[in-house]
Amino acid sequence: MVGIYSINQYDYDKIFDIVNNIFNEFGLDKRIKKGMNVVIKPDLTPSEEGKDFSSSNILVIKAVAKKVMLCEANVTIVDRTEGIFNEKSINEEYEKLGLLELEEQGINLNRDCKVVKADVKSDSDIDKVEIIATIKNADFVINLPKLKTHMLFGLCGATVNLFSSITSESMKNIFGKYEESSKISKIALMVARSIKNQFTIMDGIVAMDGNGYLNGNKVNFGHIIASDSLTELDYTVSKRICKMYKQLPIISEIIRVSQGKTDMLDNIEVREEKTKYKQFKFPLSVEKLSSLDKLLGKKVWPKINEKKCIKCKICVLRCPTKVIEEENHKIVMKNRHKCTRCMHCVSQCPVNAIYVKKMRVKISKKQIQMLNEAKGQNGNENKESIDG
Ligand code: SF4
Numbered sequence: 001m002v003g004i005y006s007i008n009q010y011d012y013d014k015i016f017d018i019v020n021n022i023f024n025e026f027g028l029d030k031r032i033k034k035g036m037n038v039v040i041k042p043d044l045t046p047s048e049e050g051k052d053f054s055s056s057n058i059l060v061i062k063a064v065a066k067k068v069m070l071c072e073a074n075v076t077i078v079d080r081t082e083g084i085f086n087e088k089s090i091n092e093e094y095e096k097l098g099l100l101e102l103e104e105q106g107i108n109l110n111r112d113c114k115v116v117k118a119d120v121k122s123d124s125d126i127d128k129v130e131i132i133a134t135i136k137n138a139d140f141v142i143n144l145p146k147l148k149t150h151m152l153f154g155l156c157g158a159t160v161n162l163f164s165s166i167t168s169e170s171m172k173n174i175f176g177k178y179e180e181s182s183k184i185s186k187i188a189l190m191v192a193r194s195i196k197n198q199f200t201i202m203d204g205i206v207a208m209d210g211n212g213y214l215n216g217n218k219v220n221f222g223h224i225i226a227s228d229s230l231t232e233l234d235y236t237v238s239k240r241i242c243k244m245y246k247q248l249p250i251i252s253e254i255i256r257v258s259q260g261k262t263d264m265l266d267n268i269e270v271r272e273e274k275t276k277y278k279q280f281k282f283p284l285s286v287e288k289l290s291s292l293d294k295l296l297g298k299k300v301w302p303k304i305n306e307k308k309c310i311k312c313k314i315c316v317l318r319c320p321t322k323v324i325e326e327e328n329h330k331i332v333m334k335n336r337h338k339c340t341r342c343m344h345c346v347s348q349c350p351v352n353a354i355y356v357k358k359m360r361v362k363i364s365k366k367q368i369q370m371l372n373e374a375k376g377q378n379g380n381e382n383k384e385s386i387d388g
């Protein structure tokens with residue numbers, strides 16, 4: 001079952017009422033027992049100043065934590081950090097996101113940097129990933145994603161948020177190894193499902209579309225979404241915000257593991273007040289980029305706009321294959337053949353200085369039709385992403 005609850009602003013009392021309803025309707029009051037160690041796994045993604053819609057909202061985190069405390073369980077907020085996972089980076093993140101005040105209210109913020117190696121049983125040659133031990137060892141995990149688009153997975157929802165229980169280093173290995181988003185989606189779903197006793201409450205009050213998970217646009221979506229099943233939640237939400245939802249890499253993977261039984265997914269019980277939802281703009285997937293490559297006769301790569309670049313070096317640090325370097329006081333792309341087009345640089349550059357290269361080509365009517373199919377996957381045009 002999936003519950004979609006309407007709420008148009010971040011009002012703590014209203015959020016708490018909805019969380020209360022969710023606990024009643026899904027029986028969480030009974031499942032979360034006295035003395036249990038409950039982990040809340042929000043999406044803590046600090047972004048440039050003024051963008052308050054890349055992280056799960058503090059009021060939603062607080063309302064869920066308070067409700068868990070009323071069940072007399074211990075509650076700890078846990079997320080990975082970009083870069084090395086250590087106490088310093090964790091503290092910096094809590095400070096940046098204004099979460100330290102939660103500690104004064106008895107809500108624990110995780111500072112344990114232990115990781116556990118977990119098997120990824122797939123046909124990939126990555127067979128172990130490092131998962132944050134506090135998450136893996138919890139008695140119960142409340143997954144608290146922010147509703148966003150994602151340049152690689154299509155949707156940054158319940159599955160991708162739990163997948164990011166692995167360290168940045170593990171993630172870098174995966175992104176550096178594979179180009180196909182289908183393969184990475186397979187690993188992501190496997191990791192997310194390996195977390196036992198989980199429940200998802202998604203913050204979709206203010207969401208993000210376009211070049212998510214970091215550089216997208218604000219969308220006032222006005223909903224909190226909850227479910228026992230992360231796949232049912234992602235499928236249900238994506239179906240409501242994207243006409244071509246089945247083509248989003250993470251949704252294709254959810255359909256694949258359901259053995260293509262979309263009628264089963266389409267018959268999930270959904271409790272909702274609305275029947276019409278705002279449509280999101282989705283970025284191009286790597287597969288769509290590949291069809292553009294074929295169409296244009298050459299490969300489309302991310303490029304750096306030197307004039308816009310402020311030399312913050314985020315892209316240098318985050319590029320999993322070390323394609324981006326600083327050279328003679330300039331940020332340059334070297335060894336482009338190593339680029340897996342994971343789009344991390346595009347989605348993480350704080351000033352949108354990295355983009356997919358523009359090309360002028362003569363194209364036929366048939367090609368225009370193909371291009372249109374490759375444009376915004378819900379039929380919306382996303383200029384920055386598609387101007388191959
Ligand atoms: S250059 Fe950008 S798209 Fe290519 S591998 Fe590095 S981060 Fe990913």
Ligand code: SF4
Pocket residue numbers: 304308309310311312313314315316331348349350351352353354
């Ligand atoms: S992330 Fe953007 S602004 Fe920062 S160095 Fe890279 S291209 Fe320049």
